[in-house]
Amino acid sequence: xxxxxxxxxxxxxxxxxxxxxxxxxxxxxxxxxxxxxxxxxxxxxxxxxxxxxxxxxxxxxxxxxxxxxxxxxxxxxxxxxxxxxxxxxxxxxxxxxxxxxxxxxxxxxxxxxxxxxxxxxxxxxxxxxxxxxxxxxxxxxxxxxxxxxxxxxxxxxxxxxxxxxxxxxxxxxxxxxxxxxxxxxxxxxxxxxxxxxxxxxxxxxxxxxxxxxxxxxxxxxxxxxxxxxxxxxxxxxxxxxxxxxxxxxxxxxxxxxxxxxxxxxxxxxxxxxxxxxxxxxxxxxxxxxxxx
Amino acid sequence: xxxxxxxxxxxxxxxxxxxxxxxxxxxxxxxxxxxxxxxxxxxxxxxxxxxxxxxxxxxxxxxxxxxxxxxxxxxxxxxxxxxxxxxxxxxxxxxxxxxxxxxxxxxxxxxxxxxxxxxxxxxxxxxxxxxxxxxxxxxxxxxxxxxxxxxxxxxxxxxxxxxxxxxxxxxxxxxxxxxxxxxxxxxxxxxxxxxxxxxxxxxxxxxxxxxxxxxxxxxxxxxx
Numbered sequence: 001x002x003x004x005x006x007x008x009x010x011x012x013x014x015x016x017x018x019x020x021x022x023x024x025x026x027x028x029x030x031x032x033x034x035x036x037x038x039x040x041x042x043x044x045x046x047x048x049x050x051x052x053x054x055x056x057x058x059x060x061x062x063x064x065x066x067x068x069x070x071x072x073x074x075x076x077x078x079x080x081x082x083x084x085x086x087x088x089x090x091x092x093x094x095x096x097x098x099x100x101x102x103x104x105x106x107x108x109x110x111x112x113x114x115x116x117x118x119x120x121x122x123x124x125x126x127x128x129x130x131x132x133x134x135x136x137x138x139x140x141x142x143x144x145x146x147x148x149x150x151x152x153x154x155x156x157x158x159x160x161x162x163x164x165x166x167x168x169x170x171x172x173x174x175x176x177x178x179x180x181x182x183x184x185x186x187x188x189x190x191x192x193x194x195x196x197x198x199x200x201x202x203x204x205x206x207x208x209x210x211x212x213x214x215x216x217x218x219x220x221x222x223x224x225x226x227x228x229x230x231x232x233x234x235x236x237x238x239x240x241x242x243x244x245x246x247x248x249x250x251x252x253x254x255x256x257x258x259x260x261x262x263x264x265x266x267x268x269x270x271x272x273x274x275x276x277x278x279x280x281x282x283x284x285x286x287x288x289x290x291x292x
Numbered sequence: 293x294x295x296x297x298x299x300x301x302x303x304x305x306x307x308x309x310x311x312x313x314x315x316x317x318x319x320x321x322x323x324x325x326x327x328x329x330x331x332x333x334x335x336x337x338x339x340x341x342x343x344x345x346x347x348x349x350x351x352x353x354x355x356x357x358x359x360x361x362x363x364x365x366x367x368x369x370x371x372x373x374x375x376x377x378x379x380x381x382x383x384x385x386x387x388x389x390x391x392x393x394x395x396x397x398x399x400x401x402x403x404x405x406x407x408x409x410x411x412x413x414x415x416x417x418x419x420x421x422x423x424x425x426x427x428x429x430x431x432x433x434x435x436x437x438x439x440x441x442x443x444x445x446x447x448x449x450x451x452x453x454x455x456x457x458x459x460x461x462x463x464x465x466x467x468x469x470x471x472x473x474x475x476x477x478x479x480x481x482x483x484x485x486x487x488x489x490x491x492x493x494x495x496x497x498x499x500x501x502x503x504x505x506x507x508x509x510x511x512x513x514x515x516x
Contacts, residue, residue: 110461124451126448126488162452167469167470229455230452
């Protein structure tokens with residue numbers, strides 16, 4: 001059983017981190033990012049062709065994490081693979097020692113760098129969750145038996161900031177019915193969004209980890225507000241970043257991140273930190289949040 | 293001509309659930325030509341439903357349900373019967389079901405599956421589209437097709453890119469699942485949103501040889 005599963009099932013508060021595989025095969029930066037997360041987080045998400053931008057694969061990087069002694073959360077999206085490839089990746093992941101899998105539909109290909117690509121979407125996040133549970137039970141989608149079943153711990157995502165909220169709640173319920181055992185949220189910058197959402201889903205008793213994307217600069221905040229569905233950075237945070245001298249931006253980012261974690265940690269069972277490369281300030285974020 | 297096949301009566305009764313009073317709309321276009329619909333089939337369906345304890349409050353045949361303006365015009369003549377109905381059954385391709393659903397505030401259920409003809413769409417489509425998936429799900433999606441309205445063809449609800457009713461793909465593109473949510477809510481059928489949908493059989497999109505050689509000439513070659 002993965003440590004993430006043990007901690008969540010024991011009802012303990014957890015912190016997860018995230019790394020994005022590089023576009024190419026030079027993984028020096030990835031190694032540095034991982035060093036800063038060592039001992040600070042229970043598990044580390046490995047994004048899967050994030051934002052539909054072609055890059056190193058999430059399965060091989062997740063396996064790399066296993067070999068280096070980290071616990072990965074293998075992210076798997078439905079955009080680029082049909083049901084044959086998805087099931088193969090899932091059992092391959094289990095075979096190399098990956099235990100946590102985060103099931104996503106995936107951003108549409110037009111948001112990425114290969115806009116003319118064929119979107120597959122043979123399955124979706126819900127049917128992918130069902131598939132993980134089916135494989136765990138020793139069967140595949142065709143009803144055939146497996147020679148050795150995986151024991152994967154399936155999770156899902158939710159975006160509490162999307163409007164209206166009701167379809168998000170319905171889909172959350174659907175993902176729980178499909179077998180999601182934990183949730184990580186899209187980036188949140190307003191604790192009230194999390195609070196309102198948790199009120200609608202806490203009766204389902206499935207652990208939710210609030211997502212925090214560390215702000216790097218004003219441009220990034222404005223970009224997310226304009227382009228990332230359901231992500232809203234309030235004006236007061238943008239002003240705080242704008243008023244900060246350039247060389248102190250990382251410290252400011254850690255301060256803001258830590259404050260958000262502190263505000264949200266009482267509302268849910270964990271925090272999912274998405275540092276987007278700035279893992280070196282993760283210890284400070286946790287320090288400011290009182291979680292170090 | 294679009295090719296359709298009849299859904300099993302068990303499936304049709306299943307989607308009607310507790311709905312007792314039923315109005316049947318039949319397309320006098322392609323389904324009549326293909327003998328999966330038409331007045332005789334609609335009359336036979338009415339008899340089957342009555343035998344199963346349903347009350348058929350009215351039936352009507354319309355030439356080409358894909359012509360939404362015509363559908364609205366003709367349904368207006370049946371207003372009283374439609375008001376008395378809990379649900380409508382629609383004997384047409386997926387476009388006809390969606391065109392009908394767009395005109396009434398009652399749940400509309402397909403009684404046919406639209407079989408792939410490898411790309412050919414209905415005769416007179418307006419904003420409704422049918423991918424001819426062969427496994428019509430319009431019963432559960434408020435008569436709005438998730439396969440053709442969602443940019444990812446999702447069957448299980450909106451994705452994380454749906455915000456304030458629009459799709460992540462184009463700023464002015466409505467999210468298909470938002471529209472479905474909105475209409476399910478208006479129909480009092482939000483529980484349908486939670487239904488875990490079966491994964492699709494994409495084999496049905498490949499045009500079988502028996503249809504490949506007969507679709508275009510079906511009217512000429514079919515024995516009536």
